Amino acid sequence: MERGEFQGWLDGIERLSSAQRRRALAALSGERVERPERRVRADGLGGSGHSKVEAQGCPHCGGRDIVGWGRANALARYRCKGCGRTFNALTKTPMARLRKKEQWLDHAKAMIEATSVAKAARLCRVHPSTAFRWRHRFLGSPALDKPWTLTGIVEADETFILESFKGKRSALRRPARKRGGKAGHPGAFFENIPILVARDRQGATFDAVLPNVDRASIHAALEGVVTPGNQFICDGGRAIVAFARKAKIPVHVVPAPGKPLPEAPHIHINNVNAYHGRLKEWMRRFHGVATKNLPNYLGWRRALEAWGDQATPKNWILGAIGMGPYQQLTP
Numbered sequence: 001m002e003r004g005e006f007q008g009w010l011d012g013i014e015r016l017s018s019a020q021r022r023r024a025l026a027a028l029s030g031e032r033v034e035r036p037e038r039r040v041r042a043d044g045l046g047g048s049g050h051s052k053v054e055a056q057g058c059p060h061c062g063g064r065d066i067v068g069w070g071r072a073n074a075l076a077r078y079r080c081k082g083c084g085r086t087f088n089a090l091t092k093t094p095m096a097r098l099r100k101k102e103q104w105l106d107h108a109k110a111m112i113e114a115t116s117v118a119k120a121a122r123l124c125r126v127h128p129s130t131a132f133r134w135r136h137r138f139l140g141s142p143a144l145d146k147p148w149t150l151t152g153i154v155e156a157d158e159t160f161i162l163e164s165f166k167g168k169r170s171a172l173r174r175p176a177r178k179r180g181g182k183a184g185h186p187g188a189f190f191e192n193i194p195i196l197v198a199r200d201r202q203g204a205t206f207d208a209v210l211p212n213v214d215r216a217s218i219h220a221a222l223e224g225v226v227t228p229g230n231q232f233i234c235d236g237g238r239a240i241v242a243f244a245r246k247a248k249i250p251v252h253v254v255p256a257p258g259k260p261l262p263e264a265p266h267i268h269i270n271n272v273n274a275y276h277g278r279l280k281e282w283m284r285r286f287h288g289v290a291t292k293n294l295p296n297y298l299g300w301r302r303a304l305e306a307w308g309d310q311a312t313p314k315n316w317i318l319g320a321i322g323m324g325p326y327q328q329l330t331p
């Protein structure tokens, strides 16, 4: 134990009740002590923390034999009997050690409404730089919360989101344009970031930022998510068709987007294109996002759609600590 921690522990001795003193003495003498209170009281996360620990077990070893272990920093603590380590519901999540938990529900509300950073800061009574940091910590888990697999008919298509180098000129991959000069690279790769979206007819949505629009990138994104058991529908783009053919996934090419043939009315990519539309419309409020943050924004939109009318602040926090709508379905 660190010196400061030990001093804190010593200082706490005078606040012990006589029953706690007896238990402490027994523990110090090496006697085995069974903790009397195994039930854990609700904490600042409402019931979310308990649900997560119950569903996912020990964050250190995955163990399931877990007991309550008091509380610290307004959070219930737990101890894993397997590895002997203690933890709380935030341990090993992007939310660990984030402060002012009493403001988290307000911040979750701001995220559901996708307000500006300034407005979220006012709502939570924190500095805008804190609100920005919170935004991305709150998105750490949703960014990873994707369906592991899609079922039945899968529509897939790419779209492009304008790349923004806001505040990061050194990251420019192309030379800055000279005034009056023409764009050096008219192709999509330098101006736009390709995003692949695949969506099944149950509404489960997988997306990924593609390094390139080629078969290898699409394969890397969709491997295991779409399999030969699916019916894959796309607009006939070369890379995406090549991916499906090589992976032996039955592929249907849409004759013209929005116009399925009368004899095959289910062969269309209208759902995935509508998703693109909602994503882009929703992203406009951010006035361009830094490319490195794009997966977070995709996860944000994906979580909003996946929660649907269950997008409550409490559920949003559940998602932020690793129990998003898709993570809950994972075995």
Ligand SMILES: [Zn+2]
Pocket (backbone or CB within 6 Å): 058, 059, 060, 061, 062, 063, 080, 081, 082, 083, 084, 085
């Ligand atoms: Zn453990």
